[in-house]
Amino acid sequence: MTLQSKSAFRLETTWAPATATDKLAYSLTLTNLSSKAIEGFRLCVSGPARIDPAVTVEGGRLAERLSNHSEFAPPDGFVLQPRETWTVTAHGLSYPLRHWTDGATAAYLVLADGTVAPVALAPTKAIGDNAVLKRGAEIYPVPVQAPVPVSIIPWPRTVAVSGRRAVPRGLALRPKGTAATDAAGAFGDLVDSLFAVEGIVRNEAEGGLPVDLGIADGFGREAYAIRFSADGVAVSAGTRTGLFYGLVTLGQILRGARSHPETFLFPAEGEIRDEPALGWRGTHLDVARQFYATAEVKTFLRILAWNKLNRFHWHLSDDEAWRVEISAYPELTKVGAWRGHGLPVPPLLGSGPEPSGGYYTKAAVREVVQLAGQLGIEVVPEIDVPGHCYAMLQAIPELRDPGESGEYFSVQGFPNNCINPARPETYIVLEKILDELIELFLFKTIHVGADEVPLGAWSGSPQALARLTEVGGEGLAAAHAKRLNVVTNTHGADEIDGSGAAVLQAEFLKRIQSFLASRGCVTGGWQEAAHGNVIDKQKSYLCGWRTVEASAALAGEGYAMVVCPGQVYYLDMANSPAWSEPGAAWAGWSDPEKLYGFDPVEGWTDAQKAKLLGVQCCIWSEPMTDRAVFDRLVFPRISALAETGWTQPEQKSWKRFKALAGLMPVLYGAK
Structure with missing residues (x-):
């Protein structure tokens, strides 16, 4: 070229x-x-x-x-x-x-x-719309008078402080014990990275306020307490993570009081006691549609930590790309990580004719996982199978049935994009890939996707049809074969319940989940992983992306649920219906106030709520070639999600949140 x-x-x-x-x-x-x-x-x-x-x-x-x-x-x-x-x-x-x-x-x-x-x-x-196109995060101005005297997002469980002391120049941390020393070091690295010139952590010789830091009894895993007195500040918690979160809160109070002293104060006395409402407070990032360098990912993790978000769902593969090094199959990144004119994967979603893309080496993954651990974040990798595998199949074409004929298409318009559940080679390859991922990701939770398998998947594969005959009978196999070359998935993901595709996917997922369980891992999946009701509910969880009602129904069936409905928690959806707003619209739109006020368990029974792990926002990257669009779509909505995950519902206040949100960091600061 x-x-x-x-x-x-x-x-x-x-x-x-x-x-x-x-x-x-x-x-x-x-x-x-x-x-x-x-x-x-x-x-x-x-x-x-x-x-x-x-x-x-x-x-x-x-x-x-x-x-x-x-x-x-x-x-x-x-x-x-x-x-x-x-x-x-x-x-x-x-x-x-x-x-x-x-x-x-x-x-x-x-x-x-x-x-x-x-x-x-x-x-x-x-045509007919000349409004100025919007880019960059919407930064809410900090008012002269705020509903609360201190700046904290997400808002703590109890805030009982009084008085005003001179705003300290910084915080002089005095940790006691290994856990406290580790938390202090992680916090120092965090603020030095996010706010490099502010000197939030500094010694007493430079005006740092003494902050005692230590482990104490009587706290939950992420809970903490901050006590303000004339002698300084004391942060207590039962774990290193709790101490870290206490310091994040203290750092936010300091930054608010220092940058807006007319609005916020640094307390002279009193106490803050805090712990999260939900255990899973997640953010998903799709790095397949657009690639984010390791430096971008690491800075994004630091922003998650500043919001007390504790799960990073790393979407590492899709039709458009494969993004993680696998030693057993180097062609996955040699072929699948790059798009360009004349390449097996052409330019897509704003990538140009020149080769573009990238992937994460194992060394880079270890860096990300290590940093996440320091920040109290668990990393969940996702390899999306058996659908969304176009790039994977370009790299390893032998995963396709050699006797397969005809075409089926995914909702995104990719032909024959599903790896074949009936081929032994599928499991040989996947088990090698998964073993390498398990070694890299310490949380031992692997997400396998399982979403948006087309209704006609494998309808032209003799091997798949033979297997379908064995497990579902000749009638089901014959009906499935008739879907060959029939265009489906034109305006929305197919509902495949009861179809041959669903039966074959269930066979696939049962085997993959059993393999992961044998390695001591929990299996994650999108809600379609419930097709056939075959996965072990005690060793898996689902991400409910369609509706709150659908998530409630799955919780009622005994599945552990992370709620992430596309209508509200998909951050690629635009902030309003206006043409001038960037983003997608297939699931609707959701501005920060709508997201903030959304109840993720509205109408759930107590039994269903018992299966709730937490909430998660999902950043799908199709519109984010322009990083200013990323900022516009993600901030401040990610902080609104963080408050839903942490703050008790009865304590939420949009007026308070809006007054404080302008102090939260954004990733690029692009306009």
């Missing part, structure tokens, strides 16, 4: 929704800014929007389409002269565009001689 260094072409895209008289129109206008005419070219675009395979196209044709990567060709014999334009309009999409990030986020040309030319690209415009 030869890539021209300077863009001689510009692309503008526009969106017009369907009306009573007109079909929807997604128009792409290419301008030739060069001094040479071109012909026989293809325009390649990618972004979250997916062109419907059966699309009607004006001005050209859809030459190729894989998920959100589309290639348009002009009419035969068409010549694009210098300073002239060519417009191609698609009248069919997998879903209508709702936000400016839904449109194309990368574009390039493949010229007649095979060379690749970059194309300058402007954000997609909606």
Whole structure:
């Protein structure tokens, strides 16, 4: 591939929704800014929007389409002269565009001689909407008068403080014992990383206020107490993690009082006693759709710790990429970690024609896991199987049944993207992969995905159909075979309960979960892992992503649940319905106030609540090529989720939260 260094072409895209008289129109206008005419070219675009395979196209044709990567060709014999334009309009999409990030986020040309030319690209415009596009976190201003005298997120269980002392320059930590010394060191590293020049931890010679730190009886695992007196401050807890959280609270109080002394104080006396409402307070990060370097992940973990979030669900594989080093199968990262023109995985979701992507070496994973442990965070890796495996299958094609014919498609438009439950090779490969992951991740909890298997999965595989006949009978196998080459998953993930795909997936999950249990591990899965009711409920948990009601029903069946409904807790969803907001819309929208006030167990019985592990927000990365979009979508909503997980429901207050949220850190600070 030869890539021209300077863009001689510009692309503008526009969106017009369907009306009573007109079909929807997604128009792409290419301008030739060069001094040479071109012909026989293809325009390649990618972004979250997916062109419907059966699309009607004006001005050209859809030459190729894989998920959100589309290639348009002009009419035969068409010549694009210098300073002239060519417009191609698609009248069919997998879903209508709702936000400016839904449109194309990368574009390039493949010229007649095979060379690749970059194309300058402007954000997609909606016809009739000229609002300024929004990027960057919304930082709520700190008011002159706040509902509370101290700045703490998430809000503690009891705050009984009084008086105002001169705001100290910093905190001089005086730990007693190994656990306290470790907590003090972790806190010092945290604030030095997040707030490098503030000197939050400093010795008494530099004006640090003495803070005694020690283990005491009578505390839960993450509970702590802070006592303020004329002599200084004392932090007590039953564990190292509790001491660490107490210091985070103290650090927040100090930063608030120091940066906004007219609004917040540093207490002279009194006590704060605190412990979390829920044990699982998680954040999921999809690093398959967009890659985040180890440095980004580590800084993100520090922000999680500042919010007292304690689970990091690391989504390491999907159709678009494989992101973790596996020694037994180096081709997983050699092939699956990179996207680009002419590569097995093409440019997707805003990645350009040049090879782009990356993966985490084992050394990098160990760094992340070690840091997380210091911050009180357990890391849960996810390898998404048996669906969402397009990249994996490009790297290890022998996982496909050699006799398989035809195609089935996932909701995201990937063909034949599921590893085969009927092949012995599947389990040989997966068990080697899982053994390597178990060695890396100390929490011994492995998430295996199990979501969004297409209704027609394996319908053209003789091996799968033979196995389905054995376990479900000839009738079920025959019915499943009829789904071959039938397009499903066009506008939403299929419900597969009772289908041949569900039966085969259950066979697969039962074996994988049993293997993980034999290694002493808990198995995590999305709620579809309940298909067939075959996994051991005592050694697994589910992430309920569809609705609170669906999670409640699964809890009623005895599954341990982490609640993360897409309508509210998926942080890739936009903050409002406005076109100018970035993000997705397939599950709805959720601004920070809506997320903050959401009850994750509304309508649950006491028996169902007994199966609740906690809550989790999920960061899916399709729209986040632009890191300013990441900031816009994640902050301050991640802090709102943190307060739901930590603060007692009756003590939550949106007015208080909004007054304090502007003091919380963001990842990029991009605009």
